[in-house]
Amino acid sequence: MPEPQLCDISVPGRRGMRYPAVDVPKSELPAGLVREELPLPEISEVDVVRHFTRLSQLNYAIDLGMYPLGSCTMKYNPKVNEDAARLSGFALIHPLQPVDTVQGALALMYELQEMLKEIGGFPAVSLQPAAGAHGELTGVLIIRAYHRDRGDTQRKKILIPDSAHGTNPATSAMAGMEVVQLPSDARGNIDLEALRSHCDERLAGLMLTNPNTLGLFEENILEITEMVHAAGGLVYGDGANMNALLGIARPGDLGIDVLHYNLHKTFSTPHGGGGPGSGPVGVSELLADFLPAPVVTIVEEGDEEIPPLYGYSTPAKSIGRVKAFYGHFGMFVRAYTYIRMYGPDGLRKVSEHAVLNANYLRVLLKDTYRVPYDRVCMHEFVAEGRWADAPDIHALDVAKRLMDFDFHPPTNYFPLIVPEALMIEPTETESKETLDAFAAAMLRIAEEARNNPDILHSAPHQTPVGRLDEVKAAKELVLCCGVSAPAI
Numbered sequence: 001m002p003e004p005q006l007c008d009i010s011v012p013g014r015r016g017m018r019y020p021a022v023d024v025p026k027s028e029l030p031a032g033l034v035r036e037e038l039p040l041p042e043i044s045e046v047d048v049v050r051h052f053t054r055l056s057q058l059n060y061a062i063d064l065g066m067y068p069l070g071s072c073t074m075k076y077n078p079k080v081n082e083d084a085a086r087l088s089g090f091a092l093i094h095p096l097q098p099v100d101t102v103q104g105a106l107a108l109m110y111e112l113q114e115m116l117k118e119i120g121g122f123p124a125v126s127l128q129p130a131a132g133a134h135g136e137l138t139g140v141l142i143i144r145a146y147h148r149d150r151g152d153t154q155r156k157k158i159l160i161p162d163s164a165h166g167t168n169p170a171t172s173a174m175a176g177m178e179v180v181q182l183p184s185d186a187r188g189n190i191d192l193e194a195l196r197s198h199c200d201e202r203l204a205g206l207m208l209t210n211p212n213t214l215g216l217f218e219e220n221i222l223e224i225t226e227m228v229h230a231a232g233g234l235v236y237g238d239g240a241n242m243n244a245l246l247g248i249a250r251p252g253d254l255g256i257d258v259l260h261y262n263l264h265k266t267f268s269t270p271h272g273g274g275g276p277g278s279g280p281v282g283v284s285e286l287l288a289d290f291l292p293a294p295v296v297t298i299v300e301e302g303d304e305e306i307p308p309l310y311g312y313s314t315p316a317k318s319i320g321r322v323k324a325f326y327g328h329f330g331m332f333v334r335a336y337t338y339i340r341m342y343g344p345d346g347l348r349k350v351s352e353h354a355v356l357n358a359n360y361l362r363v364l365l366k367d368t369y370r371v372p373y374d375r376v377c378m379h380e381f382v383a384e385g386r387w388a389d390a391p392d393i394h395a396l397d398v399a400k401r402l403m404d405f406d407f408h409p410p411t412n413y414f415p416l417i418v419p420e421a422l423m424i425e426p427t428e429t430e431s432k433e434t435l436d437a438f439a440a441a442m443l444r445i446a447e448e449a450r451n452n453p454d455i456l457h458s459a460p461h462q463t464p465v466g467r468l469d470e471v472k473a474a475k476e477l478v479l480c481c482g483v484s485a486p487a488i
């Protein structure tokens with residue numbers, strides 16, 4: 001039975017709210033602006049609350065349990081971030097307000113830029129990009145602008161390892177670059193010989209994820225960045241995996257020229273379900289002039305008594321605007337709060353525990369689930385969800401069965417170089433008890449794969465909907481009354 005929608009429970013005349021008395025002079029609205037009919041549902045407050053509470057319970061959430069979705073860093077979002085983002089001075093301002101009325105917001109953005117510079121080892125940062133993929137596009141446009149500015153217009157080739165996230169080739173292609181795939185070697189690093197063979201006068205840059213999407217630290221990172229630079233190219237760092245590096249290694253010190261941060265992963269701003277993210281980019285000295293505008297700057301220094309005056313500036317050779325207004329400000333407040341709550345030592349511990357948790361699980365599972373690149377991992381690892389003696393079982397079946405144990409499935413079928421991939425990122429916020437329970441569920445599922453494969457094939461068994469045609473469900477999202485979701 002489809003869930004009742006708001007329009008199903010609407011009763012004419014019911015109200016859930018009252019407007020305050022009008023305290024300004026009444027005036028007529030221009031003709032044609034007001035609709036004669038506005039068929040909104042009419043519902044009492046209690047029914048609205050119950051409706052949305054019930055809907056929220058149909059979904060899995062990080063506030064309900066472990067969410068080991070590799071590469072996505074679904075860590076717990078501390079509620080203090082939400083308190084800060086809801087402060088009226090932050091929540092109720094408008095991006096078109098005069099700068100002298102939003103000095104507190106600008107101060108926060110300026111300080112966040114400074115903190116990200118320090119964390120990543122970059123002299124300049126822009127907060128504008130809306131998410132990781134948008135940061136990648138911004139970064140590649142910056143690389144393109146840099147080469148064009150030097151008259152190097154033939155530099156169009158962007159090298160991307162075969163383990164990379166799909167957004168890397170997509171954003172490079174969107175920026176009009178030519179994408180060349182690099183193979184990985186037997187240890188999961190970039191194949192150095194393949195890299196060398198592409199280092200020529202057409203090279204614009206390399207997009208590199210470190211730790212990469214196998215969860216492995218790129219062992220030849222210094223040699224790689226030197227090789228690309230020697231050929232006149234630049235190195236783009238996909239910073240989606242910064243959760244392994246905080247306070248331990250800075251991409252800027254490793255030779256990365258431009259990197260995006262995923263505030264919604266590393267710094268715990270909520271994400272999932274297509275919600276707002278934030279993908280600031282940090283750049284080396286060489287690229288600072290190309291950053292998108294506007295960047296928050298101090299326009300008048302302060303002193304011990306008077307705070308500085310903040311404003312915006314446009315870098316000299318800016319690629320222009322990449323986002324309306326100034327970026328996703330609510331995400332800035334949350335990330336700023338997270339960074340300030342942890343401080344430098346706390347951030348380092350975040351990464352240490354993320355790496356420890358991933359290795360703990362890897363060791364518990366690796367004798368049962370093959371880990372093809374089996375070396376000490378960073379914040380995540382990739383196992384295979386397949387066995388020769390259970391030929392009908394796939395990674396998808398393991399993922400679906402995990403839901404019966406109240407765990408969100410890991411990422412599956414990515415990275416593409418691992419067959420039947422299960423990419424597991426526990427994050428630092430899970431306790432040893434939770435990790436043990438997750439490992440126990442995984443081990444039991446591996447046993448069932450041989451002894452009771454049907455229970456995997458028919459899973460999940462306790463969720464509001466069973467197996468969906470996922471492509472169709474995403475394309476034909478059901479948002480209106482009386483239609484059920486497309487089943488397989």
Ligand SMILES: Cc1ncc(COP(=O)(O)O)c(C=O)c1O
Pocket residue numbers: 071072131132133134165167209213238240241262277279
């Ligand atoms: C390695 C990697 N790069 C880039 C992205 C893109 O980030 P976003 O989802 O914020 O666009 C992701 C997202 O999962 C990722 O895991």
